Amino acid sequence: MERLAQIALNTTVAASTPTPSHPLDPLSPQEIKLVADLVKTKYSGKSVNFNTITLREPIKRAYYDWKERGGAFPPRLAYFVIVLEGDEGTQEGIADIRNQSLIEIKQVKGVHPMLTPSDLRHTEEVIRKDPGVIKQCVLSGVPADRMHEIYCDAWTIGYDERWGGSRRLQQALMYWRSHEDDSQYSHPLDFCPVVDLNELKVIHIDIPDRRRKVSRHPHSSFHPKHIAEKFGTKQNPSGYRQNDDFPINVTQPEGVSFNMDGHVMNWQNFQFHIGFNYREGIVLSDITINDHGKVRPLFHRISLSEMIVPYGCPDFPHQRKHALDIGEYGAGYCTNPLSLGCDCKGVIHYLDAHFVESTGAPTTVRNAVCIHEEDDGLLFKHSDFRDDFQTNVTTRGKKLIISQIFTAANYEYCIYWILRQDGSIKLEIRLTGILNTYICGDDEDTGAWGTQVYPNVNAHNHQHLFSLRMHPRIDGDNNSAATSDAKTSPYPTGSAQNKYGNGFYCEKTTYKTVKDSITDFDSRTGRTWDMFNPSSVHPYSGKPATYKLWSTFCPPVLAQEGSLVRKRAPWSVNTTQVLPYTDDDYGYGRLYPSGDFPTQWSGDEPQGMRKWLNEEMDAPIENTDIVFFHTFGITHFPAPEDFPVMPTEIFELQLRPRNLFRENPVLDVKPSFASTTSEVKAGVKGEACLKKDTSSRYAFSDNSCCH
Ligand code: ABN
Numbered sequence: 074m075e076r077l078a079q080i081a082l083n084t085t086v087a088a089s090t091p092t093p094s095h096p097l098d099p100l101s102p103q104e105i106k107l108v109a110d111l112v113k114t115k116y117s118g119k120s121v122n123f124n125t126i127t128l129r130e131p132i133k134r135a136y137y138d139w140k141e142r143g144g145a146f147p148p149r150l151a152y153f154v155i156v157l158e159g160d161e162g163t164q165e166g167i168a169d170i171r172n173q174s175l176i177e178i179k180q181v182k183g184v185h186p187m188l189t190p191s192d193l194r195h196t197e198e199v200i201r202k203d204p205g206v207i208k209q210c211v212l213s214g215v216p217a218d219r220m221h222e223i224y225c226d227a228w229t230i231g232y233d234e235r236w237g238g239s240r241r242l243q244q245a246l247m248y249w250r251s252h253e254d255d256s257q258y259s260h261p262l263d264f265c266p267v268v269d270l271n272e273l274k275v276i277h278i279d280i281p282d283r284r285r286k287v288s289r290h291p292h293s294s295f296h297p298k299h300i301a302e303k304f305g306t307k308q309n310p311s312g313y314r315q316n317d318d319f320p321i322n323v324t325q326p327e328g329v330s331f332n333m334d335g336h337v338m339n340w341q342n343f344q345f346h347i348g349f350n351y352r353e354g355i356v357l358s359d360i361t362i363n364d365h366g367k368v369r370p371l372f373h374r375i376s377l378s379e380m381i382v383p384y385g386c387p388d389f390p391h392q393r394k395h396a397l398d399i400g401e402y403g404a405g406y407c408t409n410p411l412s413l414g415c416d417c418k419g420v421i422h423y424l425d426a427h428f429v430e431s432t433g434a435p436t437t438v439r440n441a442v443c444i445h446e447e448d449d450g451l452l453f454k455h456s457d458f459r460d461d462f463q464t465n466v467t468t469r470g471k472k473l474i475i476s477q478i479f480t481a482a483n484y485e486y487c488i489y490w491i492l493r494q495d496g497s498i499k500l501e502i503r504l505t506g507i508l509n510t511y512i513c514g515d516d517e518d519t520g521a522w523g524t525q526v527y528p529n530v531n532a533h534n535h536q537h538l539f540s541l542r543m544h545p546r547i548d549g550d551n552n553s554a555a556t557s558d559a560k561t562s563p564y565p566t567g568s569a570q571n572k573y574g575n576g577f578y579c580e581k582t583t584y585k586t587v588k589d590s591i592t593d594f595d596s597r598t599g600r601t602w603d604m605f606n607p608s609s610v611h612p613y614s615g616k617p618a619t620y621k622l623w624s625t626f627c628p629p630v631l632a633q634e635g636s637l638v639r640k641r642a643p644w645s646v647n648t649t650q651v652l653p654y655t656d657d658d659y660g661y662g663r664l665y666p667s668g669d670f671p672t673q674w675s676g677d678e679p680q681g682m683r684k685w686l687n688e689e690m691d692a693p694i695e696n697t698d699i700v701f702f703h704t705f706g707i708t709h710f711p712a713p714e715d716f717p718v719m720p721t722e723i724f725e726l727q728l729r730p731r732n733l734f735r736e737n738p739v740l741d742v743k744p745s746f747a748s749t750t751s752e753v754k755a756g757v758k759g760e761a762c763l764k765k766d767t768s769s770r771y772a773f774s775d776n777s778c779c780h
């Protein structure tokens with residue numbers, strides 16, 4: 074590691090770098106440029122490929138010294154990754170923005186940085202010109218003069234033992250697209266070139282023993298113009314969906330009921346910071362809730378820290394398809410610009426995201442984060458059967474949604490962080506986009522490993538698994554974690570303790586050490602997990618203030634022991650792992666459970682979760698500062714309904730306060746309707762439509778909404 078004497082910049086750059094208002098605010102374009110200029114100055118005369126420039130968030134203590142203890146604004150640090158031509162390879166470092174200096178740089182040996190969008194784009198140009206690839210295209214049935222119709226999805230190679238980590242490699246998943254407006258996924262090719270990203274050349278082509286000619290079935294597309302050709306239009310109806318064009322609009326006549334001060338959100342009783350980075354995408358930090366005047370900390374930081382999409386076809390080279398989409402490509406780098414009234418409806422506040430381009434220039438994705446409210450259905454209700462339900466209180470809720478959508482080549486991941494008025498936090502993921510496809514010969518059976526979703530199109534079985542990293546701070550820094558299992562009474566029917574046999578209870582198992590925290594979902598006991606503060610005890614229940622993780626989409630990873638998948642995603646093997654929080658001078662430890670540099674990692678030498686578990690298996694995690702990792706997701710056996718584009722598949726989890734509030738925390742939300750028994754008896758109209766929604770009406774008559 075090189076500790077650096079200060080590299081100063083000229084004062085014009087300095088003057089144009091405003092100080093952010095909050096220590097967790099993502100780097101501004103000016104700050105990114107400043108760091109790039111510092112690095113360029115240090116390496117003047119060399120070719121520098123910028124991979125990452127991002128905020129190095131202040132460590133927890135420094136942050137709360139500033140936030141809660143009147144301390145100084147923490148150092149404003151940036152973390153960067155660059156690739157230098159030649160032997161020096163991948164370098165990472167820290168820059169001090171306020172002092173305009175590089176603090177340290179180190180060469181990270183034997184690793185490769187994540188692939189940036191520009192890295193991915195180069196590969197298509199390379200393969201189109203390669204004589205070996207052209208030959209294979211011709212053999213597949215695409216003439217050499219149609220190479221402009223050849224496309225590839227460039228993926229990291231995952232890990233291939235033939236080259237190991239010695240070169241920076243991509244695998245090119247090959248397709249033919251007859252017209253640029255078509256979707257290529259209905260025309261996969263059967264071979265797979267391997268491209269060296271530094272040399273920009275094809276170094277090998279994996280060719281299967283069984284050859285398959287490209288399909289001559291029409292492309293299956295989903296663009297409206299193709300759909301109109303296929304199914305007709307309103308003018309030319311042939312089974313066209315009827316009455317599908319009546320809009321459902323959202324009206325928020327008085328605007329939003331949230332307030333944003335820079336990146337700090339105030340909504341209902343919540344306050345928190347909304348961050349965004351190249352890798353995890355949205356990061357929610359310093360989440361607190363105002364409990365009738367008392368501000369209570371809940372979570373220090375929550376983010377999606379890694380994911381893996383392992384495919385289940387064991388035939389070479391499909392084992393290489395197991396994308397670590399967050400660590401290898403970045404949920405930030407792959408994020409979409411969102412459009413008003415389309416990705417989200419209503420009154421929207423957007424945040425832009427800023428990254429670095431390979432040249433060192435800042436680049437911006439406009440409207441990367443969408444923030445808006447939606448109606449949340451009923452928040453609570455009760456009516457009295459004694460007067461035919463006239464006595465009732467009906468309270469509707471609203472929810473705050475912070476969302477982003479990222480495209481991982483073929484798939485779209487729509488990420489919705491949803492806060493509810495009762496203090497719960499939901500994470501909903503909608504999976505859409507296109508199946509990853511491989512060619513299926515005319516007389517070929519896809520066997521157990523995939524499904525023919527269209528003629529000559531095999532979509533392999535796969536999983537989408539995420540690692541959610543939660544750093545709880547419930548009523549303070551010292552928290553514990555536990556599993557909660559619904560259990561029948563241990564005493565048999567007829568015994569003194571359980572005479573009628575109906576007894577059941579919640580068994581809570583608090584983790585003493587990291588080893589205890591390695592657990593799996595169990596649907597038979599309705600397993601949930603608790604993060605709690607053992608010192609903050611509820612006056613009625615005598616139980617500790619808790620956030621309960623309710624998560625049922627928890628399939629076990631299906632790749633076997635010894636597989637690349639398990640080695641490279643050690644976190645996916647179990648549903649939970651809890652570790653002590655650590656940091657160092659320059660930031661948090663234990664952020665990324667497949668390691669800081671998972672690209673082309675063999676999974677052999679320990680990094681990420683495997684390293685942490687090796688080091689910390691017996692570490693105490695009770696009543697201390699902990700980070701909680703949770704694996705969740707779905708197993709996807711493709712079907713024709715998922716093609717040519719997949720209707721959103723939804724999976725979700727929730728964090729719910731338990732024994733944290735004295736009583737129902739939304740009692741003070743104004744009801745939509747309230748009528749007491751005495752009012753009903755006296756014939757007094759209840760407080761009907763307290764918050765009248767004047768846009769609601771009967772569908773087939775013009776009566777007003779309330780009567
Ligand atoms: N799913 C693999 C991937 C993600 C992003 C970009 C290319 C490939």
Ligand code: CU
Pocket residue numbers: 535536537709
């Ligand atoms: Cu899928």
